[in-house]
Amino acid sequence: MGKVLVVTSGKGGVGKTTTTAALGAALAQAGETVVVVDFDVGLRNLDLVMGAERRVVFDLINVIQGVAKLSQALIRDKRLETLWLLPASQTRDKDALTEEGVRQVIAELRERFDWVICDSPAGIERGAILAMRYADAAIIVTNPEVSSVRDSDRIIGMLDSKTERAENGSRIDKHLLITRYDAGRAQRGEMLSIDDVLEILSTPLLGIIPESQDVLRASNVGAPVTLANQLSGAGRAYAEAARRLQGESVAMTVPNQKRGLFDKLFGRRAA
Amino acid sequence: MPIASQRTMRFLGRSYMAFVFTPEEPIIDWLAQLDSWLARSPGFFGGRPVVLDLVNVKLHKPGMVHLVACLLERGIRVIGLEGADPAQLGPDLPPLLSGRAVNSNELIALARPEQPAAAPPKQPASLLIDRPVRSGQSIIHPEGDVSVLGSVGSGAEIVAGGSIHIYGTLRGRAMAGHMGNSRARIFCQKIEAELLAINGYYRTAEEIDASYRGRPMQAWLNDNVMMITALN
Ligand SMILES: Nc1ncnc2c1ncn2[C@@H]1O[C@H](COP(=O)(O)OP(=O)(O)O)[C@@H](O)[C@H]1O
Ligand SMILES: [Mg+2]
Secondary structure, X not given: OOEEEEEEOOOOOOOHHHHHHHHHHHHHHXXXXXXXXXXXXXXXXXXXXXXXXXXXXXXXXXXXXXXXXXXXXXXXXXXXXXXXXXOOOOOOOHHHOOHHHHHHHHHHHHHHOOEEXXXXXXXXXXXXXXXXXXXXXXXXXXXXXXXXXXXXXXXXXXXXXXXXXXXXXXXXXXXXXXXXXXXXXXXXXXXXXXXXXXXXXXXXXXXXXXXXXXXHHHHHOOOOHHHHOOOOHHHHHHHHHHHHHOOOOOOXXXXXXXXXXXXXXXXXXXX | OHHHXXXXXXXXXXXXXXXXXXXXXXXXXXXXXXXXXXXXXXOOOOOOOEEEXXXXXXXXXXXXXXXXXXXXXXXXXXXXXXXXXXXXXXXOOOOEOOOOOOOHHHHHXXXXXXXXXXXXXXXXXXXXXXXXEOOXXXXXXXXXXXXXXXXXXXXXXXXXXXXXXXXXXXXXXEEEOOOOOOOOOEEEEEEOOOEEEEOOEEEXXXXXXXXXXXXXXXXXXXXXXEEEEEOO
């Protein structure tokens, strides 16, 4: 039986889709079977970041409505044969996602894959609740800034009340992933420090992903950053987070200012 | 049809917590005060039940209708009146409530109807929350103290009949002595609160001396004025 993860945040644009793709690819590289599921109906994105947008025929809603079988909607990655995508619909109505439909699809995916990673839409409404509803564990994606942290706090409260696990009296595992961390700005006090974020959210840390141009470059070529550039700061940080998810203990590294300085010097010389 | 007619209809009683407003004359000034409160905490009463206690004002029907409409304009919905002359009421006004303080034992019994409260405890029960209270969550305990082993997030709130003890950082709102207890206090390990209130007397973030931020403190009432002091 596989493990169901939801990648969630409350706020939009913090890096949920980037994280879903990067962790999915890193786990698949480690030999696990993985499916990444796009719950962002109407604003689908995961297919682009995975480079599969031209291969989408059927989607999650088709499966829920019985128009297509799950096996017809699943898209296998061209680079990693144990990595699959279940796309969202770009056109259909959000209300077509039903609780019972989602439950059945997740149950079926759980049978077939080691990891089922659900990319949540932004917000705290129905779509976000359905994405977390049947999860065993959650990755809360937070940027080190006040509004993102507060939205994450809100989402954590919902993980403890609106998920099936919470309703059954057990708890969902929670992992905090701080993304778009800029050491220079943190040093100048323009962002919350890692300590501040941990103090406010009191949730175990899964990793710290640096702000990096490599993320944008990777999404422009339609590849998760862990595949497009494994040696980049962001690629490495995601790969380490994936190993922690697998239960390995990997020392936590704060993307430090030295590298930032190096980047700056290098940038200046190149200019 | 046969199925529907076999069903017996049930009307269950249930108690609710409501905020009680007690306007004073001149009402214009009272409304202005309310507006300045709302400016600091916009939307605070949105979706919350409010009861209007009219003991301190002498209003005839048109005055009551106008006051209820004024509150509605501010997003406050009055679910019932207290202290009004029954002869003045009508179908265009909320119903008159008998102002009986809610008993927390009764609330607990209502929450768990399958376990009749055989021997209700004499002391108001205190409530222990052994995890952080997250943004958007609201803990309401009409009688007794509330203790939180963790922080209260920005946008979260604790409402207690007695005192509030927070063994973490208070970033949200704490309202103690909510049912009219001016001896209630608020304690916290670190204060970054959005609002402190005791028995309806409140202070907002801007009114809390910045030098207390991040420190352990307590708040209490001295002749209806909120006092805040460091705990160390
Ligand atoms: N670590 C990062 N460094 C730089 N840009 C990033 C990083 N993570 C995400 N982004 C960019 O931020 C934007 C939003 O990311 P996305 O993953 O789509 O967020 P969400 O799914 O939470 O809305 C995208 O343009 C993405 O390329
Ligand atoms: Mg997204």
